Amino acid sequence: MKRLLWMIILVLTTAFSVVFTSVDGFTSIFNPTPIVMPTEITLTFEPTEVTAVPTEIVPTQTVEPTVEITPTVTEIPLPTATAAPTETPLPTATVTPIPTPTATAMPFKVQAMTPVFMTNFVHTDAACNWQGVAGQVFDANLVPVLNYIVKVSGTYSSQPVSLVGITGMVTGKPYGPGSYEIVLGNAPVTSTDTLIIQLFDPNGDPVSDPQSFSTSNECSKNLVLINFQHK
Structure with missing residues (x-):
């Protein structure tokens, strides 16, 4: 960056010298001394020590969302009335008469x-x-x-x-x-x-x-x- 500034200053000085020399009756008050440009500009950076400051992390309590349970009304079906069983009449027993054995006449x-x-x-x-x-x-x-x-x-x-x-x-x-x-x-x-x-x-x-x-x-x-x- 400094090198660039020096170059800009040199260019401006040269320009002014040319302009004022070429004007009649004007004596340049500038007698510029040749500026020797440094051949190499070494930029030295001193590292700044960075001290890490621990940051205390305070845990924040996470608020659990409240789930609002809306009760649902479940309709319980009423028991269906079951018809009482109809008593089936038992078949009438048919009494078959037992034939009376014919008594054998004794002799x-x-x-x-x-x-x-x-x-x-x-x-x-x-x-x-x-x-x-x-x-x-x-x-x-x-x-x-x-x-x-x-x-x-x-x-x-x-x-x-x-x-x-x-x-x-x-x-x-x-x-x-x-x-x-x-x-x-x-x-x-x-x-x-x-x-x-x-x-x-x-x-x-x-x-x-x-x-x-x-x-x-x-x-x-x-x-x-x-x-x-x-x-």
């Missing part, structure tokens, strides 16, 4: 005029200390049959009983051919239709309907006679 029945109550005439030594039921079994022609089973069951003297006699097995045939005998007890007891008597064939199949009978506590009636006859 034997209790003979008419029996039972008969009498004194024990067979076991005379026992006299009144005996009670039983006896009799015979006849076919349709009133012929005594053998090996038929007579069963007495029920309650006697407050005790359950199940007794069996077989026709033709009585020693001496005191009640006649094809007779049976069942001893109930050693003393006469009164009972009313608590005993059941029934006839079975030799194979054990029932051949008569069950028949109830009674007993007496009288010594004159301690034997009960019951006969069976084919129809």
Whole structure:
């Protein structure tokens, strides 16, 4: 920059010298001395020490924006009324009548005029200390049959009983051919239709309907006679 200024000054001085010399009667008051231009201008810069001054940075609080929540009204649908279930009538049960089995007619029945109550005439030594039921079994022609089973069951003297006699097995045939005998007890007891008597064939199949009978506590009636006859 200084070099440029010097050059400008030199040019101006030279110009003035020429102008005033060429004018008649004017003596130049300028006798310029040749200016020796420095051949080299060295610019010296002294570095200025820069001291860094720390600047305290004060953090500023950042204000978080406030979010304003606008409540929204959510419409809750009311429950839809559900129709009460219609009761379905149950199908009417059809009662199918169960056919009544036709009773098979039994071939034997209790003979008419029996039972008969009498004194024990067979076991005379026992006299009144005996009670039983006896009799015979006849076919349709009133012929005594053998090996038929007579069963007495029920309650006697407050005790359950199940007794069996077989026709033709009585020693001496005191009640006649094809007779049976069942001893109930050693003393006469009164009972009313608590005993059941029934006839079975030799194979054990029932051949008569069950028949109830009674007993007496009288010594004159301690034997009960019951006969069976084919129809």
